[in-house]
Every structure is written in structure tokens, then in C-alpha cells.
Amino acid sequence: MEVHSLSLSSTPPTVPSRPIVPSLPQSRVTRDQSQAAPSVDAKIQVRNLDFYYGERQALFHVVLTVRTHSVTSFIGPSGCGKSTLLRCLNRMNDLVEGARAVGRVELDGTDIYGLDIDVTDLRKRVGMVFQKSNPFPKSIYDNVAYGPRLHGTKDKRTLDELVEHSLQGAGLWDEVKDRLTQSALGLSGGQQQRLCIARALAVQPEVILMDEPCSALDPIATGKIEELIFKLKDTYTVVIVTHNMQQAARVSNQCGFFLMGELVEFGDTKTIFTTPRDKRTEDYITGRFG
Amino acid sequence: MQRHFDQDLAHLKRQLLSMGSLVESQIEQALKALVNRDSDRAVTVVEQDHDVNALDVEIDDLCIQLLALQQPTARDLRFITTGMKISSELERMGDLADNIAQRALELNGEPQLKPYIDIPRMAHWTMRMVKDCLDAFVNSDPVLARKVCTDDDFVDELNEQLFRELLSFMLEDTRTITRAIRLTFVAKALERIADHATNIGELVVYMVEGKNIRHVAPSANC
Numbered sequence: 001m002e003v004h005s006l007s008l009s010s011t012p013p014t015v016p017s018r019p020i021v022p023s024l025p026q027s028r029v030t031r032d033q034s035q036a037a038p039s040v041d042a043k044i045q046v047r048n049l050d051f052y053y054g055e056r057q058a059l060f061h062v063v064l065t066v067r068t069h070s071v072t073s074f075i076g077p078s079g080c081g082k083s084t085l086l087r088c089l090n091r092m093n094d095l096v097e098g099a100r101a102v103g104r105v106e107l108d109g110t111d112i113y114g115l116d117i118d119v120t121d122l123r124k125r126v127g128m129v130f131q132k133s134n135p136f137p138k139s140i141y142d143n144v145a146y147g148p149r150l151h152g153t154k155d156k157r158t159l160d161e162l163v164e165h166s167l168q169g170a171g172l173w174d175e176v177k178d179r180l181t182q183s184a185l186g187l188s189g190g191q192q193q194r195l196c197i198a199r200a201l202a203v204q205p206e207v208i209l210m211d212e213p214c215s216a217l218d219p220i221a222t223g224k225i226e227e228l229i230f231k232l233k234d235t236y237t238v239v240i241v242t243h244n245m246q247q248a249a250r251v252s253n254q255c256g257f258f259l260m261g262e263l264v265e266f267g268d269t270k271t272i273f274t275t276p277r278d279k280r281t282e283d284y285i286t287g288r289f290g
Numbered sequence: 291m292q293r294h295f296d297q298d299l300a301h302l303k304r305q306l307l308s309m310g311s312l313v314e315s316q317i318e319q320a321l322k323a324l325v326n327r328d329s330d331r332a333v334t335v336v337e338q339d340h341d342v343n344a345l346d347v348e349i350d351d352l353c354i355q356l357l358a359l360q361q362p363t364a365r366d367l368r369f370i371t372t373g374m375k376i377s378s379e380l381e382r383m384g385d386l387a388d389n390i391a392q393r394a395l396e397l398n399g400e401p402q403l404k405p406y407i408d409i410p411r412m413a414h415w416t417m418r419m420v421k422d423c424l425d426a427f428v429n430s431d432p433v434l435a436r437k438v439c440t441d442d443d444f445v446d447e448l449n450e451q452l453f454r455e456l457l458s459f460m461l462e463d464t465r466t467i468t469r470a471i472r473l474t475f476v477a478k479a480l481e482r483i484a485d486h487a488t489n490i491g492e493l494v495v496y497m498v499e500g501k502n503i504r505h506v507a508p509s510a511n512c
Contacts, residue, residue, distance in 0.1 A: 245363070246361055249363070273363045273364065273367070274363070274364060274367060274368065274500065275364065275368075275500030276364050281364075282364045282365060285363045285364055286362070286363055286364050286365065286366050287293055287295070288293065
């Protein structure tokens with residue numbers, strides 16, 4: 001098993017070769033998948049991933065496959081590790097001091113925790129949208145053009161096309177095409193979130209990670225984002241973390257239920273929500289949990 | 291965790307059981323009306339059908355409300371959707387009991403064609419299947435539910451046997467045709483009630499196990 005240090009501290013961290021916290025028993029699903037052959041349409045494969053925040057283990061032997069051009073959702077109670085796993089998929093957790101991952105996360109078969117991985121390039125390929133929309137205090141145009149400019153695109157015409165294409169992709173173009181030079185901060189919450197999605201699309205990613213993208217939005221704005229997610233999967237691979245189980249049921253093709261750092265069950269969303277195999281999943285999705 | 295929703299589900303279950311026992315009694319009374327040549331009882335059965343129909347509508351409304359307001363998942367979802375279907379099956383059983391009562395009213399107005407032996411026997415098995423499928427539903431018992439599916443074959447055989455016997459009556463003496471045909475209708479109604487009980491058995495298996503055993507070969511079913 002490979003060991004990766006993500007600590008940003010100057011002193012080299014001591015990395016145990018084995019997890020220092022006793023692991024929870026693996027679920028049957030997890031074991032089954034660890035033995036399965038790689039799927040041909042796999043975009044991301046997580047293989048026996050353990051994750052630690054300092055001494056505290058946040059993920060235990062997670063094994064799952066994110067299919068290409070599909071929406072995968074992670075559900076579970078607060079602190080179950082679903083956001084931690086999401087942030088492992090583009091190494092956002094590198095920014096957390098003392099965090100470390102043990103195991104593999106493969107993007108198109110390449111371990112993203114490998115030594116030769118350019119993390120900036122990884123995050124260009126695997127974009128992210130956060131719970132709270134976070135537009136830059138710039139114009140709508142500049143928000144979307146920010147990423148491509150950072151990656152070296154200077155030609156105005158190319159940028160114009162990228163901005164239009166990205167805003168259309170995020171379902172925002174018609175609402176903002178006449179005010180591209182105005183501040184992004186003047187947009188509504190739902191529009192700001194779609195702007196953030198457009199900004200993620202502008203660097204032409206392959207995977208989009210969404211961490212509670214609708215939790216701060218009203219039902220209409222939520223509906224628009226959900227419709228957008230449904231369309232995005234034709235071009236991108238989407239992974240979404242949500243507290244809203246019905247949202248996971250509505251938008252995702254595959255769904256994983258996490259509990260105390262363990263992936264309890266992972267499978268087709270329609271199976272998870274009609275005939276889950278594990279009683280803990282059933283108790284959670286029917287609201288009996290707790 | 292105690293859920294308010296559980297009270298709604300318990301209410302739905304109670305309503306289904308009330309409907310089930312009403313239908314059970316309808317079938318039993320319809321048969322008694324025929325065998326004992328008791329036309330008053332037959333009239334009561336026909337009147338009871340309104341209560342069964344009203345419960346069907348009420349259960350349907352309740353299920354739709356629960357689906358819309360609670361957005362149930364997993365076993366709750368299976369319970370509610372199964373409940374809707376069970377209600378329809380029971381309503382059809384009630385209609386068939388009503389049919390039997392109406393045939394009894396007609397037959398009671400004429401001399402008895404033959405001693406009723408096979409029809410009560412068939413009714414006994416059918417009513418047992420109805421009781422078993424309701425017990426399987428109450429106790430979430432897939433074993434009993436599967437047994438109901440296999441019992442259906444026996445009722446089908448009895449129906450076939452009765453049909454052949456009544457056919458021989460009709461061939462022998464054409465004056466028996468009207469009464470014999472009415473008796474075949476009664477047998478057919480019992481056979482259909484057993485089919486609906488089988489459907490409920492299959493629905494209970496789905497409700498408990500999440501496994502759909504409808505419309506597959508009998509050997510794979512049970």
C-alpha cells in the first residue's frame with residue numbers, strides 16, 4: 001500500500017506504514033468492490049483509501065468507482081467523511097495541515113497522489129464548486145475568464161468564446177449576457193452559484209466536484225442547479241456531496257452512503273433508495289437513523 | 291428514532307387490515323348465502339361492497355398523500371406502493387364476492403341443481419389463501435406469502451374439475467344449463483379471488499425482500 005504525505009509543515013511528518021487507528025469492519029459492498037476488476041468506464045477509482053487528520057482517521061478503506069459521464073453522490077450524516085472523500089479527489093485536503101492519505105485515488109488509471117503529479121493541473125482537470133458561492137469581486141466576465149487567463153489564454157476572442165460557452169454550459173448566459181461587465185456580486189445567490197459552476201467549466205475540466213452546491217439556495221435556484229447537473233453529465237463526470245437525500249435521489253446515477261468514515265454501501269441510486277442492502281443505509285434514508 | 295411518519299404508516303396498515311377483514315367476511319357470507327340458500331345474506335354482501343369501495347378510495351388517497359408529503363424511500367416506499375396495490379386487489383376480491391352473492395340470489399330462486407360439495411371445498415381453500423396472504427402482510431412473512439402462490443395451483447385444479455362436472459350436467463340435461471353456468475361463474479369468481487390472493491402474496495414478497503417475483507416461472511417464484 002502506498003503512503004502519501006500531504007502535510008504542508010516544514011518538518012517531515014512521521015508516517016506510519018499502517019493505520020494507527022483500528023479500522024471499522026469493512027462492509028460487504030466495499031470488500032466485493034475491492035476484488036472487482038477495473039470497470040471500463042471508470043473515471044475515478046478509489047482503492048483502499050484511508051485518510052487522517054493528524055491522529056484522527058476520517059476515512060476507512062474506501063473503495064469505489066466513479067463512472068465517466070455520470071453523477072455520483074455521497075450521502076451520510078455530518079462528519080461521516082463524505083466531504084473529506086470529495087476533497088481527496090482533487091487533493092484539496094493537501095491544504096489541511098497534518099492531513100494524509102493512505103491508499104490510491106486513480107484518475108483515468110493514474111494515481112493522483114503519485115510523486116510526479118502536478119496538483120495545479122490535477123485541479124484543472126478536476127474542478128470544484130463549493131457550498132457557498134464565492135465569486136471574485138470582479139465583473140461576471142472576469143470571474144469566468146479568471147481560470148483560462150491563469151492557465152495562459154490571452155487571446156480576447158478565445159476568451160470571449162470560452163466565457164460565453166461556459167456561461168451557457170452553466171445555464172446562466174441568457175440572464176447575464178447583457179451585463180457581463182457588471183460586478184458578479186450583484187447576482188442572486190442562485191446565479192452566483194451558477195457563475196461558480198461556469199468558472200469551473202471555463203478551464204474545461206473532466207470532472208466537477210460539488211460540495212453541497214444547493215444548501216444555501218432557495219428551491220427554485222436549487223431546481224435550476226439540479227437540472228444543470230443532469231445536463232453536465234453529458235460532457236463531464238460529476239461527483240456531488242449533499243445533505244439532501246432527495247436531491248441525491250433526483251440527480252445521481254450512483255450513490256454512496258457513508259457512516260463514521262466507512263463507505264457502508266455504494267451502488268445504483270435507484271437501488272439504494274428502493275432496496276438498500278445494508279440496514280444502516282435503510283435506517284438513514286428512511287429517517288430512522290439516530 | 292421515533293417518527294411521526296410511523297403513525298401514518300400504522301394507520302395505513304390498520305386501514306388495509308380493516309379492508310382485508312371486510313373482504314374476507316364478504317366472501318364467507320356470499321358462500322353461506324349460496325350454500326344455505328339465504329338470499330337476505332346475499333343482499334347484505336352486495337350492500338357491503340360500498341364499504342369496501344370506500345376504503346379502497348380512502349387508502350388510495352392516504353398513500354398518495356404519504357408519497358407526496360413524506361417522500362418515502364426503501365422499505366417505507368415499498369410498503370406504501372404495495373399498500374396501494376393490495377388495496378386494488380382487495381377491491382377486486384370484494385367485487386367478486388359481490389358477483390357470487392348476485393349469482394346466489396339468482397340460484398336461490400330456482401331448485402338446487404346438485405348438493406354443494408365442491409364449491410364449499412374450493413371456497414375453503416380460497417378463503418384460506420385470502421387469510422394467509424393477509425397474515426403474510428401483517429407479519430411481513432415472505433414464507434407464508436410464497437405458500438399462497440403455490441396454493442393457487444390447487445384452487446385452479448378444483449375449478450377445472452368443477453367445470454368438467456357441470457359440463458356433464460349440461461350435456462345430459464339442457465334444462466340445467468342456466469343453473470350450471472351460474473355455478474361455473476361462482477367457481478370462476480372463487481378462482482379469481484385466489485388469483486388476487488396470489489398477487490397479494492407476490493406483493494408481500496416484494497415489500498419484505500425488495501424482490502419482484504411477479505410474472506416469472508412458478509418454479510422461480512416460490
